Amino acid sequence: MSTTEQSPVVWSPSEAVLTKSRMGRFKAWLEEQGHGPFADYYALHQWSIDELETFWAKVWDYCGLVCDTPAERILGSRAMPGAEWFPGMKLNFAANLLRLADGDHANREAVVAYCETRPVLRRSYAELKADVGALEAFLRSRNIQSGDRVAGVVTNGYEAMVGMLAATSLGAIWSSASPDFGVGAILDRFGQIEPAALIAVNGYGYGGKVFARQQEFAELIAGLPSLKAVVSVQQLPDQAPIDGDLVTPWDQALAAGAGQAPSFTPQDPDHPVYILYSSGTTGKPKCIVHGTAGLLVNHAKELMLQGDVGPDDRFLYFTTCGWMMWNWQASALMTGAAVITVDGSPGYPSLNALWQTVAEEKVSHFGTSARFLAGCRKAELRPAKDLDLGALRVLFSTGSPLLPEDYDWVYSDGAPNVLLGSIAGGTDICGCFVGATPLLAVRRGEIQCRFLGVDAVAYGDDGQPVTGGRGELVCRQPLPSMPVSFWDDADGARYRAAYFETFPGVWAHGDFIEFTEHGGAIIYGRSDATLNPGGVRIGTAEIYRQVETIAEVKDSLVVGRQIDGDVEVVLLVVPAEGQAITDDLLKLLRTRIREGASPRHVPKHIVDVADIPYTRSGKKVELAVARLINGSTKADNRDALANPEALDHIRDRLAQAKLLPGG
Numbered sequence: 001m002s003t004t005e006q007s008p009v010v011w012s013p014s015e016a017v018l019t020k021s022r023m024g025r026f027k028a029w030l031e032e033q034g035h036g037p038f039a040d041y042y043a044l045h046q047w048s049i050d051e052l053e054t055f056w057a058k059v060w061d062y063c064g065l066v067c068d069t070p071a072e073r074i075l076g077s078r079a080m081p082g083a084e085w086f087p088g089m090k091l092n093f094a095a096n097l098l099r100l101a102d103g104d105h106a107n108r109e110a111v112v113a114y115c116e117t118r119p120v121l122r123r124s125y126a127e128l129k130a131d132v133g134a135l136e137a138f139l140r141s142r143n144i145q146s147g148d149r150v151a152g153v154v155t156n157g158y159e160a161m162v163g164m165l166a167a168t169s170l171g172a173i174w175s176s177a178s179p180d181f182g183v184g185a186i187l188d189r190f191g192q193i194e195p196a197a198l199i200a201v202n203g204y205g206y207g208g209k210v211f212a213r214q215q216e217f218a219e220l221i222a223g224l225p226s227l228k229a230v231v232s233v234q235q236l237p238d239q240a241p242i243d244g245d246l247v248t249p250w251d252q253a254l255a256a257g258a259g260q261a262p263s264f265t266p267q268d269p270d271h272p273v274y275i276l277y278s279s280g281t282t283g284k285p286k287c288i289v290h291g292t293a294g295l296l297v298n299h300a301k302e303l304m305l306q307g308d309v310g311p312d313d314r315f316l317y318f319t320t321c322g323w324m325m326w327n328w329q330a331s332a333l334m335t336g337a338a339v340i341t342v343d344g345s346p347g348y349p350s351l352n353a354l355w356q357t358v359a360e361e362k363v364s365h366f367g368t369s370a371r372f373l374a375g376c377r378k379a380e381l382r383p384a385k386d387l388d389l390g391a392l393r394v395l396f397s398t399g400s401p402l403l404p405e406d407y408d409w410v411y412s413d414g415a416p417n418v419l420l421g422s423i424a425g426g427t428d429i430c431g432c433f434v435g436a437t438p439l440l441a442v443r444r445g446e447i448q449c450r451f452l453g454v455d456a457v458a459y460g461d462d463g464q465p466v467t468g469g470r471g472e473l474v475c476r477q478p479l480p481s482m483p484v485s486f487w488d489d490a491d492g493a494r495y496r497a498a499y500f501e502t503f504p505g506v507w508a509h510g511d512f513i514e515f516t517e518h519g520g521a522i523i524y525g526r527s528d529a530t531l532n533p534g535g536v537r538i539g540t541a542e543i544y545r546q547v548e549t550i551a552e553v554k555d556s557l558v559v560g561r562q563i564d565g566d567v568e569v570v571l572l573v574v575p576a577e578g579q580a581i582t583d584d585l586l587k588l589l590r591t592r593i594r595e596g597a598s599p600r601h602v603p604k605h606i607v608d609v610a611d612i613p614y615t616r617s618g619k620k621v622e623l624a625v626a627r628l629i630n631g632s633t634k635a636d637n638r639d640a641l642a643n644p645e646a647l648d649h650i651r652d653r654l655a656q657a658k659l660l661p662g663g
Contacts, residue, residue, distance in 0.1 A: 007443035007516065010411045011419060021438035023305045026062055033058075041439040041449060042519055048452040052477055055453050056085075056297060063300040065334075066099055067091035067293075068266040075478065080505055081495055083478035086269040086293045093273045093292045094132065094169035095264035100311060100336040101125040108311075109338040113157040114357060116205030116344035117236055121158050125336075128162065129262065135166035135231075137257025138248070142229035144197050146171030146265060149275065151195035151224075153179050153186060153217060154321050155204050155343040159233045159250060161330060163199040168273055169262040172197075173289075175275040178322035178616060179204045179235075183216050185616075185639030187223050188284050189277050193487055194226035199250075201235035202242055207345040214242050221246065269293035270484045276324055276427045279615045279640055286498065287487030290430050294480030298431050299331035306451055307394060307421065308438050309365055311336030317367030317396065318342055318354060323617035324427040325367070325398065337365075346372055355383035358392060366415075367396035369618050370406065370422070374548060377409035378576075389415050394436070396421045399618050401523045401541040404445030405549045422447045424523055426509065428499070429481045433473065433509065434521040445545075446520035454479060458513050463503050470539070472527055473511040474503060482507065512539045529622040531560040532567045533600050540622060543571065543603075546596040547589060552579045557612045558603070559626040561659060570629060570659065571603035572650065574612060581608040607657050611646040618642075629654055631661035 018024050027044055031037050035054070038044040048055040053074040069090035076084035101110070106126035113121040123131070144150065150167035154160040154176055164174040175193060177186050179201050190198075198221065203212040221230055221244055232241040233250045241249050248256075270291040277285035303309045315332045316339075319325040332339050340361050346354055346368070355376075358366050376383075383389060395410060395418040402422045410420050421436025424447060433456045434447045442448060450456050458471030465471075486495045502508040512524040524530070524539020531538050540558045547556045555574040560567040571589070575581060586606055593601050613621040621641060628651060638644035654660050 007446050007520065009441045010407055010444050011442040013419075013438055013441070017438050021308045022310060023308060023438050026305055027439070029062060030058060041437055044439075045450055045452055049455040049477060052453065056480060059301045059305070059453070060297055063297075063304050063334075064099070065096055065296060065300060071269070071293075078478055080478055080507060081482070081492060081500055083482065084270075085291070085478070085480050089269045089293055090266035091269065091293060091296075092169065092171075092264040092266055093296060094165045094262060096296055097165060097331065097333040098125070098129050098132065098262070099334065101129040105311065105336055108336070110333060111158050111161055112338060112340045112361060114340070114342045114344075115155060115157055115235070116208070116348065117203075117210065123158060128165070131162045131254055132165040132169060133261040134254045134257035134259070135162055136169050136262055137260035138231075138253040139166060139172070139197055139229065140170060141256065142197065144170065144172055144228065146267070147272075148172045148196035149193045150174055150197045150199070151190045151193070152176040152321060153181070153198070153200040153220070154233065155179060155201055155235055156320055156326060156341045157235075157343050158341070159199065159201075160321050160326070161333070161339070161341075163231075164330060166262070167197075169264050171265045171267050171271065173272045173275055176321040176326065178320040179213055180206065180211070180320075180642075181322060181616060182639045183220050183223070186220055188639065189287070190220075190224060192284070192287050193275055195224060196226060197229045197231070198224065198227055199231045199233065200242055201233045202239050203236040205236070205344055207348045210236060210239075212236060212239050214240060217242050218244055267292055272484065274327055274430065275487060276327070276430060278427060279617070279619070279621075285640070286494070288427060288483045289485045289487055290481065291484040294482070294484070295430055296331075296334075298429075298479065298481035299328065300334060301452060302328070302431055302435070303332055304335055306432075306435055306437055307365065307396070308419075309335045309337050313337040313364040314340060314361055314391070315365045316340035316342065316358060316361065316363045318346055318369070318372070319367075320617065324430050327430055329367070347375070351376060351379050352381055352383065352386075355381070355387055355389075359383075359387040359389055362391040364391050365394045365396065366392055367398070369399035370397050370402040371399060371618060373397055373406045373410065373414070374403060376414065377406055378551070380413075382413040384413055384415055389417075392418055394419045394421055396423055396436070398423045400620070401525070401544070402445075403545050403548060407442075407444045424511070424521070428483065428509065429479060431481045433475060434513075434523075440519075443518070443520055446516060446522055449519055450515075450521070458515055459503060459506070459508075463506075468517070470512060470514040470524060472502065473509045473513040473523075475507040475509065479507075526622065529559070529626065531558070531569055533560070533569055538597075538601055542597050543569070543593060543601055546593045546601075547571065547573070550588065550592060552576050552585050552588075555612045557620055557622060557625060559622055559629055561605070561629050568604035569601065570605045570607065572607050572609045572612065572625070572653075574609055581606070605657065605659060607653050607659070609646075609653050610649050611643055613644070613646040613650070614642045615640060616642045621647075625650060629659060
């Protein structure tokens with residue numbers, strides 16, 4: 001059976017979408033300027049990588065980005081690593097995100113913040129800009145300067161947006177973590193970058209419970225001797241603020257700087273704007289530094305063109321401030337859209353709560369995780385039938401590969417009229433390599449396309465493109481949002497080792513991918529977690545696609561066990577509530593995997609476990625379990641896990657099953 005036959009079209013753009021979407025209008029605008037003509041999206045993409053500098057110049061102009069001093073050229077050096085984007089430019093990141101905060105747009109909603117512990121908060125663009133100016137003035141009064149780090153232990157809400165914009169307006173570097181992180185995990189991150197200022201909530205709500213964190217965050221402050229100022233946010237209104245000599249309550253900080261406008265201090269194009277972090281499950285997280293101009297123009301392309309987000313839209317991406325999707329969401333402000341933030345449990349008070357918010361707020365763009373959509377399918381939710389989702393045009397999914405069955409659910413009970421945009425990239429580029437476009441059909445189980453300006457292909461082990469098969473996801477030309485550096489990596493050795501060691505001069509992302517004959521993409525998991533039974537390389541997602549559609553299975557994780565020069569596939573299964581691992585279920589699992597994938601995919605061992613370990617951004621931690629089962633003595637960073645106790649239970653179950661080394 002061919003890929004095309006396996007991947008039927010489940011959504012097609014109307015003529016109105018083809019011509020009136022921002023991508024459609026961008027294509028027509030380019031043609032009016034003498035580029036093209038472009039028969040379709042594929043032709044546009046080919047031009048975008050053939051004429052890389054012209055393409056990015058046109059994105060900058062079409063998206064209305066602003067700078068104080070124009071660039072001398074678009075790309076000074078094409079070397080990877082070390083590409084030099086927009087040399088000579090001077091600009092400010094916050095100025096671009098707030099570029100529509102004056103004039104006719106000033107009184108439009110900028111941020112609508114939902115959380116479990118406070119009433120819904122609504123702020124206009126004018127109010128947001130005023131608060132950014134006030135907080136920036138307060139930070140300056142505490143001698144926070146350009147290049148200093150401003151860290152946030154904050155929830156996904158209004159204060160996080162204000163903090164980031166105030167910091168980047170003055171030229172400081174923003175870095176954030178979620179307040180459910182342990183103090184050790186936060187110090188692993190912020191201890192490396194030595195922040196001068198900290199914005200921290202006094203606690204948070206999740207799943208109907210309140211978690212006060214004043215004592216822990218007082219310890220955090222004590223562990224960061226570089227701090228000059230701390231601002232305490234009353235996320236728990238009835239609780240005391242964080243205590244300490246450096247601490248100023250949020251309202252007092254804003255009052256102290258009231259009436260001051262943001263400075264929007266111009267910066268160089270590579271001036272750091274964000275420091276993001278790798279998951280840190282196998283040691284201290286890498287501190288990934290992103291530059292101002294590159295991140296800005298790439299987010300403009302991804303949100304405005306690929307995502308079709310504009311000033312009349314309402315954008316909700318469910319995330320935390322410890323995940324790069326928060327930074328991506330924040331950039332939606334540059335489009336003029338209203339950004340709807342939601343903090344708390346996606347399943348509280350019910351799994352339908354997020355969908356109800358989408359309906360009530362008339363959200364046009366809703367983003368979530370593949371895991372959430374799978375949960376909705378398994379719970380047999382019917383938001384399309386039970387709620388008014390008439391405003392919803394685009395549904396984004398990321399975090400892990402989206403199962404074909406979840407495409408089925410979206411286009412039946414979920415939101416049948418939407419463009420389902422499965423997007424994939426990562427913290428490393430704070431963006432996407434592949435994802436959505438309004439100009440192409442959506443095929444069941446496939447990511448639609450390579451993004452414009454992204455020269456992505458699949459490489460074999462020989463460093464050559466794979467045709468009609470799977471390989472390493474690589475990017476052969478510079479992308480503006482590739483990191484400018486790692487923090488405290490003066491000679492760039494760690495940066496080169498992370499992305500350019502496998503294929504010199506070519507970015508290797510670490511995903512195992514197939515590009516289909518019609519230009520789509522299927523991701524089979526992380527390449528460092530791929531399995532090699534009998535010397536045949538297979539992706540873990542291929543097994544998840546079969547297992548996680550079985551009603552008796554709540555969750556699963558698959559790893560390879562090295563033995564006698566070969567690899568055995570080991571499947572860990574969390575049974576659904578009220579279910580157990582029976583002979584019938586074992587037979588069903590093996591049959592489904594054999595028929596849906598291949599005999600080589602069938603696990604040698606299937607072990608029931610109570611839980612699967614996840615990172616705090618919701619990704620399965622395959623590598624830590626693989627190291628456990630293969631006898632690695634390297635310690636895992638348990639603080640980086642959302643549920644570290646899951647690893648303890650898995651260790652016990654693997655020992656009982658005699659699957660640990662020496663067992």
